[in-house]
Amino acid sequence: xxxxxxxxxxxxxxxxxxxxxxxxxxxxxxxxxxxxxxxxxxxxxxxxxxxxxxxxxxxxxxxxxxxxxxxxxxxxxxxxxxxxxxxxxxxxxxxxxxxxxxxxxxxxxxxxxxxxx
Amino acid sequence: xxxxxxxxxxxxxxxxxxxxxxxxxxxxxxxxxxxxxxxxxxxxxxxxxxxxxxxxxxxxxxxxxxxxxxxxxxxxxxxxxxxxxxxxxxxxxxxxxxxxxxxxxxxxxxxxxxxxxxxxxxxxxxxxxxxxxxxxxxxxxxxxxxxxxxxxxxxxxxxxxxxxxxxxxxxxxxxxxxxxx
Numbered sequence: 160x161x162x163x164x165x166x167x168x169x170x171x172x173x174x175x176x177x178x179x180x181x182x183x184x185x186x187x188x189x190x191x192x193x194x195x196x197x198x199x200x201x202x203x204x205x206x207x208x209x210x211x212x213x214x215x216x217x218x219x220x221x222x223x224x225x226x227x228x229x230x231x232x233x234x235x236x237x238x239x240x241x242x243x244x245x246x247x248x249x250x251x252x253x254x255x256x257x258x259x260x261x262x263x264x265x266x267x268x269x270x271x272x273x274x275x276x
Numbered sequence: 277x278x279x280x281x282x283x284x285x286x287x288x289x290x291x292x293x294x295x296x297x298x299x300x301x302x303x304x305x306x307x308x309x310x311x312x313x314x315x316x317x318x319x320x321x322x323x324x325x326x327x328x329x330x331x332x333x334x335x336x337x338x339x340x341x342x343x344x345x346x347x348x349x350x351x352x353x354x355x356x357x358x359x360x361x362x363x364x365x366x367x368x369x370x371x372x373x374x375x376x377x378x379x380x381x382x383x384x385x386x387x388x389x390x391x392x393x394x395x396x397x398x399x400x401x402x403x404x405x406x407x408x409x410x411x412x413x414x415x416x417x418x419x420x421x422x423x424x425x426x427x428x429x430x431x432x433x434x435x436x437x438x439x440x441x442x443x444x445x446x447x448x449x450x451x452x453x454x455x456x457x
Contacts, residue, residue: 162385182362211387216410226398247433
C-alpha cells in the first residue's frame with residue numbers, strides 16, 4: 160500500500176466539504192460543508208505529526224520515557240487552538256443562518272437574493 | 277494501522293451521507309458521526325488532548341446545528357443543488373485531488389515526521405517549564421500568545437453571536453422603516 164494513503168483519503172474528505180460549499184443551495188448544507196473541510200484540515204495536521212511506534216507526548220515520574228520515542232507535539236498544540244476557533248466560527252455561521260431564516264423564511268440562498276427588500 | 281483506514285472510510289461515508297441526504301436533521305447527525313470518528317482517530321494517532329477537545333467541541337457543534345434545524349418543516353425541505361457549481365466543483369476538485377497526490381510525494385511519508393524544529397520541545401519541556409505534558413507546555417508557555425489570541429477570537433465570536441441573535445426592539449424596527457421610506 161502507498162505510504163501516502165491516509166493523506167489522500169484526508170484530501171478526499173476535504174474535497175467533499177468544498178463540493179458541498181460550491182454546489183448546495185441550502186445554507187445549512189453549506190455550513191456542514193465548512194465543518195467537514197475544517198475537520199479534514201485538522202486531521203491532516205495530526206496525521207503529519209504521527210510517528211510509527213511513537214507514544215503520546217507526556218512524560219512520567221515513575222517511568223523513563225525517551226524524548227525521541229514521542230510523536231511530534233507541536234501540531235497537536237496548534238490543532239487544539241484551531242479546533243476551538245472552528246467551533247466559534249461555526250456558532251457564528253449558525254447564528255447568521257437563523258437570522259436569515261427569520262428575515263426571508265427560507266434557507267435557500269438563491270431565493271434570498273430574489274426576496275431582497 | 278487498519279483501524280485508521282476503517283475510520284477514515286467511515287468519515288468519508290458519513291460526509292457523503294451528510295451532503296446528499298434529504299432530511300437536514302439526518303445530515304446533522306451524520307456530521308456528528310464524522311466528528312466522533314475523528315476523535316477516535318486522534319486517540320489512535322497518540323493525541324489524547326486533541327481527542328478530548330474534539331469530543332467536547334463536536335457535541336456542542338451538533339447541539340447548535342440541531343437548534344438551527346429544529347422545526348419539522350425546515351428539516352424536511354430540500355432545495356437541491358446548483359448545477360453550474362456542482363459541475364465546476366467536480367471538475368476542479370478532481371484536478372485538485374490529482375495535484376495533491378502528486379504533491380504528497382514531496383512530504384515525508386506517513387509515520388516518519390520531520391522533527392527538525394519540534395524536537396526542541398520534548399527535549400527541553402521538562403527542564404524549561406516543569407510540565408510533564410509537552411502539549412500543555414507548548415500551549416501555555418512556549419506559545420502562550422497563541423492561546424491568548426485563541427481566547428480573543430473565541431470571545432469576539434461570542435459577542436458576534438450575541439449581537440446577531442439579539443431580538444431587535446419594536447421601536448428600532450419602526451425607526452428603520454421610517455428611514456427606508
